Amino acid sequence: MNYVGLIIVLSCLWLTAIASDPDDPLLVQLPQGKLRGRDNGNYYSYESIPYAEPPLGDLRLEAPEPYKQTWSDIFDATKAPAHCLQWDQFTSGDDKLVGAEDCLTVSIYKPKNSSRSSYPVVAHIHGGAFMFGAAALNGHENVMREGKFILVKISYRLGPLGFASTGDTDLPGNYGLKDQRLALKWIRQNIASFGGEPENIVLIGHSAGGASVHLQMLREDFGKLAKAAISFSGNALDPWVVQEGGRGRAFELGRIVGCGLAEDSASLKKCLKTKPASDLVSAVRNFLIFSYVPFAPFGPVVEPSDAPEAFLTQEPSDVIKSGKFGQVPWAVTYVTEDGGYNAALLLAEWNRYGKSGTVIEDLNDRWFDWAPYLLFYRDSKKTIKDMDDYSRRLRQQYLGNRRFGIESYWDLQQLFTDILFKNSTQDSLDLHRKYGKSPAYAFVYDNPADTGIAQALTNRKDINFGTVHGDDYFLIFENAVRNLELRPDEQLISRNFINMLADFALSDHGVLKYGECVFKDNVGSEKFELLSIHKDGCENKQYVEFP
Incomplete structure (x- = not known):
């Protein structure tokens, strides 16, 4: 063997040794191969890991397929997750097109904490009205600073690409929800490789993410994927979640992008697969009557029972009444002025x-x-x-x-608060307390941020908006629409929320605590048990009707 050949062989052996070094926390072995993450000081990150085949070409407008590729080289898991292609409300200007069609990934954030050899897991579904938003927009510095759990952020298809539906077996819809479910299966199967505890997974989300959590929980086998769930300011019964009229919007989408008046759903889908993804998503502007109204023209639907890989075949309220849903501890929440997100546009x-x-x-x-x-x-x-x-x-x-x-x-x-958020939160909790077997909890949050979504949408500070959509959730996951610098009271609330999530993931009996307050179960209760969280602390209250 010549000198150059010897160097090459030795180099390969050296790289192999590094790749198989069990003491290198940045290197993780998965069935697809090895990946390398990033050291961020007080935590490790492993980003943009594919859980599904790219939903391109013939895989567009289809249920996701599990990721089947293998990596001959070490996969680079240091790149921030891409936004799924969307018409984004928070992008300024007339052109609001953002993101990529190839976006089905999970991103994992692991704290450095010498006191633990493994961690509970919080899986996160981002919000955005099923139309926009992204995993990368929800920060994780607050969570990683506390070092209590592994965080996994899920990316899923949005808008027409995720939810266009003709209501039949050819184009049933709910592709974004099917993405989320496949991601949860991936997390359950692979999180142990990152030091996560697959038996201690809590699923959480805010707004459309909260509604998604609830919809995932309505699957009867949900308990095989997670042990508990929390829906912040969004649930399956909100009127903007599962909507009628999807078939008409799907055919109108086809007309806008040049498919003409398609004869049937099969020909419509065939045509939509041939059009540039950017055209399909840009067509969202044609469904808005002004500004970003309605904020969810495409979203979850009830699919026919014979649809392939159907996700939701009954109205959510009927699923709950049947008792055939994931019987795991669940919490649902709202803030006192949730509707400020929508009303502020006016x-x-x-x-x-x-x-x-x-x-x-x-x-x-x-x-x-x-x-x-x-x-x-x-x-x-x-x-x-x-x-x-x-x-x-x-x-x-x-x-x-x-x-x-x-x-x-x-x-x-x-x-807006009552119709779009609060009333349906009460309705959901009412059904769960009557037909559920596992604990059902609720809290209301009242502590206005100095600036939040309402101020971001209006650029006005002369209006008292109160506690608006996200004022609680963005204390856990930083978001650019509110102050990143937290007040002393918000710092304490942030820690309490993060500890709440960690403890919920570890609880063997589904006990939920915030600070010194222990949530009370609504199942079987005549009155609503509602934990009130505010600037000065928390207290359990009972109501016949939500305040």
Whole structure:
């Protein structure tokens, strides 16, 4: 053997030795091969690990297929996860197209904590109305600083690519939910390789992520994937989650991108697979009546029972009543002004028909046109009269004879909170306490952030928005829409929330605690057991109706 050949052989042996070194925490062996992560000081990260085959070409608008490729070289797990292709509400300008179609990955964050040889696991589903958002947008520095659990962030298909549905077996929909479920299976099967405890996995999410958690839990075998779940400010019964009218939107999508008036669902899907993904996602703008309204034109649907790999074949309320869902401890939450995320859009300045002003002023003339889209009953009412009657009752109940304007904004925001979040949170908890066997918990959070989603959407600080969507959740997972610098009270709340997640994952009996407060189970309770979390602490309260 010549000198050069000897060097090459020795180099290969040296690299092999490194790759198989059990003392190298950045190197992880998986069935596909080895991957290398990054050392971030107080934690390790292993990002953008594929759990499914790229959903491209013939795999577009199909249930995800498990990742089958193998790595001959060491996989580079140091790249931040890509945004799934989306029309993003929070991207400024007219062109809101962001992301890539090849995006089905999980990203894992492991604390350095010498007191533990293995860790409980928190699996995370991001929010964004099933239309936008990304794993990378939810920070993990607060969580890693506490060093209590391994965090796994799930990326899944969004908008038309994740949820276009004709309601039949050819294009059943729910591809984003099927992505999430496959990711959970991957986590369960592989997390031990990263030092995670597969028997101690808690699934959590916020907004559409919270609704996704609930929908995942409605699968009867959910307990094989996770031991507990928490839905923050979103659940399966929210009116914007499982919607009707998907078939019409799917065929309209085809018309917009040049498929003409497709004869049937099969030909529509065949055509949609040939179009640029960017065209399909950019078509979202055609489903918005103004700004980003409605905020979820594509989302989960009820599939036909004979659909291949069907995810949801009954209305969520019927699934819960059947008792055939994942019987694991579950918590559902809301904040006192959750609806501020949606209502705040109406405070934006705009110039329409040559007239400047705020959108809320135009609501006086457009209430009957816009309310069904703003509040998601456009497709659930049988007639226009039913729709108008409901719009009239809502306006009368919350505003009486007053006009829409800055002075009546707080009441309009309460309408949005009740209809889009709070009422359905109570309805979900009510069903679980009647038909569930495992603990069902709830909390309400009331502690406004100095700046949050409402201020980000309106660029206004002269309005008291109260405690808005995300003011609690973004204390756990940092988000650019609110102050990253936490007040002293928020620092304590953040630690309490993070400890709550860790303890929930480790509890053998499904006990949920926040600080010194132990949640009370709603199953079998005549009154709602609701933990109130605020600036000064927490307290258990009972209600006949949510406050």
